Ligand code: SF4
């Protein structure tokens with residue numbers, strides 16, 4: 001059924017910390033790896049070693065630059081389905097293949113009934129749905145529905161693959177419907193926000209803004225006593241000369 | 253938005269087919285023509301063939317065409333589902349109406365009722381088609397209340413033009429219908445001009461700052477893309493057409509595709525039969541070309557908000 005269920009008490013989703021994300025693409029590759037064998041399987045690729053390699057991915061990591069001069073900064077920005085509360089992607093679906101789960105709010109595509117009309121991808125504001133040209137159906141983030149409830153894998157793995165893979169802990173998974181959950185507290189503490197709230201889809205996933213930049217007076221790097229002294233390797237000892245020689249030789 | 257040829261062919265062909273069906277039914281209802289068998293076979297036959305071809309071509313757009321029947325189930329929320337359902341339901345009264353006209357040689361009584369139902373359902377189908385686009389908040393150029401009237405007027409304009417052609421092939425002259433068709437073509441041109449000035453002046457309220465939430469830090473510029481080659485989202489939603497190119501096609505649509513056929517059609521009122529039929533056929537060709545161009549532009553000019561993540565400043 002593409003009619004939306006009544007709002008669920010449980011709202012599973014992700015909180016993504018743009019302050020700590022380093023844009024390493026670990027979440028994206030881990031997602032691809034898990035999901036090409038999981039619920040969304042396959043995630044087809046085309047021309048992988050040719051001139052126009054492209055394929056279906058459920059998570060994309062952009063890098064943006066904001067501000068100018070001293071105030072400019074680089075922000076890495078992972079983008080995947082936000083498991084919206086009132087998404088148009090579900091209601092436009094003519095077959096009922098797209099649906100929002102009443103029990104936890106996860107938005108899924110039923111691979112057995114999707115006809116590949118692509119209308120849901122037109123209706124999503126966030127580019128979160130990628131059509132699989134080989135499979136002929138729509139693919140999207142499943143919030144690793146086949147991991148988070150999976151009793152056949154160790155308990156610490158029962159979180160989305162992207163969250164498990166993130167080396168900087170920039171991705172958090174939890175129940176955003178529960179105001180006392182860790183993720184909800186994090187959102188409250190850090191001023192987590194919605195993407196394109198004017199669109200009215202009410203995303204469940206939240207983004208944490210990069211922290212304010214430290215200015216010169218508070219930055220530890222700017223304080224002179226913290227400045228690193230000259231590297232100590234130029235003492236001129238015979239051993240050091242030998243290492244320098246070897247280094248030169250090897251890097252040739 | 254990427255202009256999908258199967259969808260362009262579908263909306264043009266079936267739009268004209270439904271228009272032709274509506275015109276034929278209206279002619280029968282107003283008793284403007286007698287239910288001649290051959291006329292029925294050609295006129296209604298052409299309408300059915302165009303509608304069916306259009307519907308079939310629309311399934312070419314699907315990844316899994318054999319599952320198309322599933323699209324009839326979600327009419328409670330989905331305009332695409334409603335369109336599919338309406339298109340199929342229309343065949344019922346239209347079929348009975350055609351049976352009355354062609355087989356029983358009558359369009360009155362119960363067959364008159366089916367004519368009325370055919371008009372209502374055909375119009376509903378065209379309306380649903382347009383609503384598929386108009387209902388999407390993610391595409392500003394489509395999310396305009398003028399989109400549905402344009403689809404309906406274009407369907408009636410092309411359909412009435414086809415009906416005039418069929419009548420002329422049977423040496424039947426209906427000046428009132430010609431007048432209506434000319435008026436519809438001119439109206440379509442006027443509505444398209446209003447549409448373009450609306451989308452050109454529409455406030456682009458969605459920004460890359462709001463899409464990323466980074467607007468608070470100032471100007472947001474893409475630094476590294478998430479992928480080196482275009483992905484599905486870019487291929488499907490990232491299509492953009494140059495302003496100059498679009499302007500040229502807009503002029504072609506209005507002048508060559510709509511106003512020139514209107515002029516030709518008006519001129520046929522004072523022409524002898526043979527030149528009149530030739531001019532009508534020419535009008536059909538020009539108008540068909542015009543509507544295909546219009547549909548192509550409808551996609552090519554439509555910017556999707558997701559382009560904000562890929563370098564667009566506002567949408
Ligand atoms: S992000 Fe897109 S695909 Fe995901 S629920 Fe929202 S509208 Fe649907």
Ligand code: SF4
Pocket residue numbers: 092093094095096097098109113114115116117118119120121137138
């Ligand atoms: S592509 Fe599949 S899931 Fe998306 S709207 Fe069409 S049938 Fe529904």
